[in-house]
Amino acid sequence: MARELIKGNEAIVKAALLAGCRSFYGYPITPASEIAEAAARYFPLAGGTFLQAESEIASINMVYGAAATGERTMTASSGPGMSLMQEGISYLAGAELPCVIADITRGGPGLGNIAPEQGDYHQIVKGGGHGNYRTIVYAPNSGQEMCDLTMLAFEVADRYRNPVVLMTDGAIGQMMEPVDFPALAVEAPVKSWAVRGNAETRGNLISSFHMLPEELERHERHLEEKYAAACRELVRWESWQTEDAGIVVIGYGIVSRILRTAIGRVREMGIRAGLLRPITLWPFPEEEIKRLAERVNGFLVVEMSNGQMVDDVRLAVGGRPPVEFYGRVGGTIPTTGELVDRIVRMSEVSHVRQSI
Amino acid sequence: MYVKAYERPQSLYREFERKAEDRRSTHYCPGCGHGNLHKYIAEAIDELGVQDRTIFISPVGCSVYGYQYFDVGNIQVAHGRAPAVATAMKRALPESLVVSYQGDGDLAAIGGNEIMHAANRGENLTVFFINNAIYGMTGGQMAPTTLLGQKTATTPFGRVLQSEGYPLRVGELLASLEGPSYIERVALYDTASRMKARRAVHKALKNQIEGRGFSLVEVLSPCPTGWGLSPNEACDWVREQLLPVYPLGVLRDQSEHREGWVRRRAIVTPAEIPHVLGLRETAETVTVPNRERISGANLHPRIKIAGFGGQGVLFLGKILAEAGMHEGWHVSWFPSYGPEMRGGTANCHVSLSDQPIGSPIVSDPTLLIALNRPSLERFEAEVVSGGTIIYDCSLIDVAPARPDIDAIALPATTLATDAGNARVANVVALGACLAKMGMLNREAVTHMLDDLSREKGKQEVNGRAFEAGYRFVLDSPG
Numbered sequence: 098m099a100r101e102l103i104k105g106n107e108a109i110v111k112a113a114l115l116a117g118c119r120s121f122y123g124y125p126i127t128p129a130s131e132i133a134e135a136a137a138r139y140f141p142l143a144g145g146t147f148l149q150a151e152s153e154i155a156s157i158n159m160v161y162g163a164a165a166t167g168e169r170t171m172t173a174s175s176g177p178g179m180s181l182m183q184e185g186i187s188y189l190a191g192a193e194l195p196c197v198i199a200d201i202t203r204g205g206p207g208l209g210n211i212a213p214e215q216g217d218y219h220q221i222v223k224g225g226g227h228g229n230y231r232t233i234v235y236a237p238n239s240g241q242e243m244c245d246l247t248m249l250a251f252e253v254a255d256r257y258r259n260p261v262v263l264m265t266d267g268a269i270g271q272m273m274e275p276v277d278f279p280a281l282a283v284e285a286p287v288k289s290w291a292v293r294g295n296a297e298t299r300g301n302l303i304s305s306f307h308m309l310p311e312e313l314e315r316h317e318r319h320l321e322e323k324y325a326a327a328c329r330e331l332v333r334w335e336s337w338q339t340e341d342a343g344i345v346v347i348g349y350g351i352v353s354r355i356l357r358t359a360i361g362r363v364r365e366m367g368i369r370a371g372l373l374r375p376i377t378l379w380p381f382p383e384e385e386i387k388r389l390a391e392r393v394n395g396f397l398v399v400e401m402s403n404g405q406m407v408d409d410v411r412l413a414v415g416g417r418p419p420v421e422f423y424g425r426v427g428g429t430i431p432t433t434g435e436l437v438d439r440i441v442r443m444s445e446v447s448h449v450r451q452s453i
Numbered sequence: 454m455y456v457k458a459y460e461r462p463q464s465l466y467r468e469f470e471r472k473a474e475d476r477r478s479t480h481y482c483p484g485c486g487h488g489n490l491h492k493y494i495a496e497a498i499d500e501l502g503v504q505d506r507t508i509f510i511s512p513v514g515c516s517v518y519g520y521q522y523f524d525v526g527n528i529q530v531a532h533g534r535a536p537a538v539a540t541a542m543k544r545a546l547p548e549s550l551v552v553s554y555q556g557d558g559d560l561a562a563i564g565g566n567e568i569m570h571a572a573n574r575g576e577n578l579t580v581f582f583i584n585n586a587i588y589g590m591t592g593g594q595m596a597p598t599t600l601l602g603q604k605t606a607t608t609p610f611g612r613v614l615q616s617e618g619y620p621l622r623v624g625e626l627l628a629s630l631e632g633p634s635y636i637e638r639v640a641l642y643d644t645a646s647r648m649k650a651r652r653a654v655h656k657a658l659k660n661q662i663e664g665r666g667f668s669l670v671e672v673l674s675p676c677p678t679g680w681g682l683s684p685n686e687a688c689d690w691v692r693e694q695l696l697p698v699y700p701l702g703v704l705r706d707q708s709e710h711r712e713g714w715v716r717r718r719a720i721v722t723p724a725e726i727p728h729v730l731g732l733r734e735t736a737e738t739v740t741v742p743n744r745e746r747i748s749g750a751n752l753h754p755r756i757k758i759a760g761f762g763g764q765g766v767l768f769l770g771k772i773l774a775e776a777g778m779h780e781g782w783h784v785s786w787f788p789s790y791g792p793e794m795r796g797g798t799a800n801c802h803v804s805l806s807d808q809p810i811g812s813p814i815v816s817d818p819t820l821l822i823a824l825n826r827p828s829l830e831r832f833e834a835e836v837v838s839g840g841t842i843i844y845d846c847s848l849i850d851v852a853p854a855r856p857d858i859d860a861i862a863l864p865a866t867t868l869a870t871d872a873g874n875a876r877v878a879n880v881v882a883l884g885a886c887l888a889k890m891g892m893l894n895r896e897a898v899t900h901m902l903d904d905l906s907r908e909k910g911k912q913e914v915n916g917r918a919f920e921a922g923y924r925f926v927l928d929s930p931g
């Protein structure tokens with residue numbers, strides 16, 4: 098174990114190299130640029146490749162090429178760059194190529210701003226590219242998780258032969274926290290399906306193209322089976338003080354950190370609130386939310402968006418109990434005080450109060 | 454006895470899966486140039502003995518099925534992106550032979566950026582660019598290379614200069630860059646031109662094997678179907694119509710001067726990675742924070758540090774967080790970030806606690822360190838009642854107005870100047886902050902400062918500045 102006080106963005110790079118990643122292709126963008134900068138510094142030293150591509154479109158297609166050779170590879174960007182990468186992500190998913198993509202979100206739409214917003218949920222979690230595919234999405238909320246989930250993402254990407262996105266906001270990317278890195282690096286697995294320019298892999302083909310409808314249907318059914326397995330095997334969440342909670346508040350990324358403090362304060366006031374933090378945004382912890390829905394009096398979803406994840410919560414809850422939403426947009430970060438007020442207000446509504 | 458004078462190249466499959474009814478012929482139209490070019494590429498791969506090492510990149514276009522012809526490693530990619538894909542494959546596998554095969558829509562329109570930058574980087578790749586002045590697969594629409602006046606599905610009245618501009622001469626465009634080694638334009642309209650094309654194909658592949666950098670062969674290729682002509686008429690059309698606009702010949706050749714143009718990686722074992730990353734093994738036993746040292750019983754200081762960009766605000770916060778971490782506290786450091794850091798105001802938030810830290814954002818600081826007046830005015834109201842404000846009274850000519858806080862007027866810049874450098878006012882503030890907090894070991898912090906500035910002179914200035922700030926608070930009444 099090696100402890101360092103490190104920015105979340107830089108922790109991703111060190112974790113990637115410890116996970117056996119050997120190439121990084123990317124294009125600078127605030128607030129994700131530290132990832133490319135750290136990659137430029139460390140990848141060549143670690144026997145890998147860093148290349149600043151001409152665009153995010155090129156970056157993701159370089160990742161496609163690197164992944165096809167069987168090496169662990171990654172890129173990183175933020176909202177506008179992620180929009181450009183969606184075509185490539187669709188191809189990666191279609192060709193079943195593993196890779197890791199970090200999206201350090203900022204304000205949108207359009208040029209928006211560089212402050213931390215969570216408006217990328219739809220484009221990342223629902224798939225912003227064309228076709229029937231899914232990306233597996235992890236949402237770290239601390240420096241330590243930037244390391245741990247990055248390492249996990251490479252494993253999961255290889256296991257499912259699918260792109261995995263680490264989606265977090267600029268706040269988690271920019272902040273420094275102590276991170277315990279493992280003292281040993283992982284040896285990346287050898288992939289028999291890769292195209293490596295040698296006799297063993299000469300017969301291999303990497304492609305997302307299936308001209309005959311019945312052939313493409315077979316391929317898509319195969320992808321669906323994979324996604325069903327991911328739903329069974331990969332869902333992760335963190336529950337905090339939900340056992341006796343009347344109100345369960347749901348948030349991810351930086352929001353979940355503020356909620357934790359806010360919930361601590363409302364608990365001191367005698368309000369039984371708890372926190373559910375999805376760690377995987379896809380697959381979404383819907384079973385856990387369903388389980389909670391049977392006994393809690395209400396959910397409050399807090400996002401730094403106009404309400405995107407809340408749709409998934411409502412789908413999981415299925416009508417009752419009520420799901421309320423509180424959102425800040427534009428890159429404004431809700432304060433602990435305003436979230437305390439919001440939870441208190443919800444607890445004062447009669448139908449919620451009755452059983453608190 | 455007989456000698457086999459000709460046979461199908463080894464690098465082409467015996468049978469093609471594309472057409473179930475006829476697995477011996479290609480899916481290309483009669484008279485199309487793709488068949489010739491496929492054969493020349495396969496023959497060159499055979500002649501060079503690199504079948505196992507070759508990776509063929511199938512584009513989007515009529516040649517999307519390249520992988521059903523070439524018995525090599527195969528990959529199919531997005532429209533226009535082959536040079537980006539090829540770049541990464543070649544860098545991962547420097548010993549492989551990576552071949553990009555792209556049409557004029559793919560390479561010259563949608564993929565214009567990718568080809569330009571791959572060429573400019575001088576990637577050690579081979580690109581075959583099939584210019585038939587039309588979009589074949591999608592049904593005969595205009596390409597960037599379509600001739601003026603040429604009728605296509607999307608220029609039904611002919612390509613018009615005022616609307617669609619001139620035909621794009623990709624070969625000349627790329628030949629103007631320093632990066633590429635070899636660029637030649639060839640054509641497929643008669644035996645002589647085909648034999649020239651065959652030689653160019655061979656050279657472009659050989660260049661890559663020998664590590665001579667980026668090679669591109671532009672091939673003027675007949676598209677009888679797209680042009681609405683018979684195969685023979687199409688060959689004439691290449692000669693009569695395309696050649697005047699796209700002159701044949703070598704457009705650039707630096708092959709002889711580009712030996713050893715190979716990008717190899719350093720060999721680093723997994724065991725060496727932590728060292729490369731500068732990770733140092735830390736003791737598994739976690740240091741227990743020394744609560745006894747804290748007089749005010751504030752185990753959860755939330756600190757906001759603010760000033761002009763360049764005053765060392767982020768650095769000050771980082772030292773606090775780092776020192777806290779080494780003493781076993783939970784810590785977080787959160788900066789203002791982006792362009793505002795360069796010249797405008799900068800601030801950072803530092804939290805220390807004996808409990809895991811929830812929000813790293815300090816919206817209600819217990820301690821504010823203000824190094825300029827705008828920071829004091831902006832954040833004074835946020836400080837909790839009973840909290841502390843340390844402000845640089847050598848730069849700030851107002852005092853905090855609130856009666857419910859402890860205001861420390863620290864002449865940081867003056868003390869820093871006395872210590873030897875006005876720029877270390879942040880270190881003076883650090884000393885003051887440590888004295889006020891009382892929870893961090895002062896020797897540990899000064900050691901950390903020494904580590905960060907290796908120069909003896911700077912270390913001494915820092916040491917004096919820190920001491921001045923520290924003493925100022927301890928010696929202050931109250």
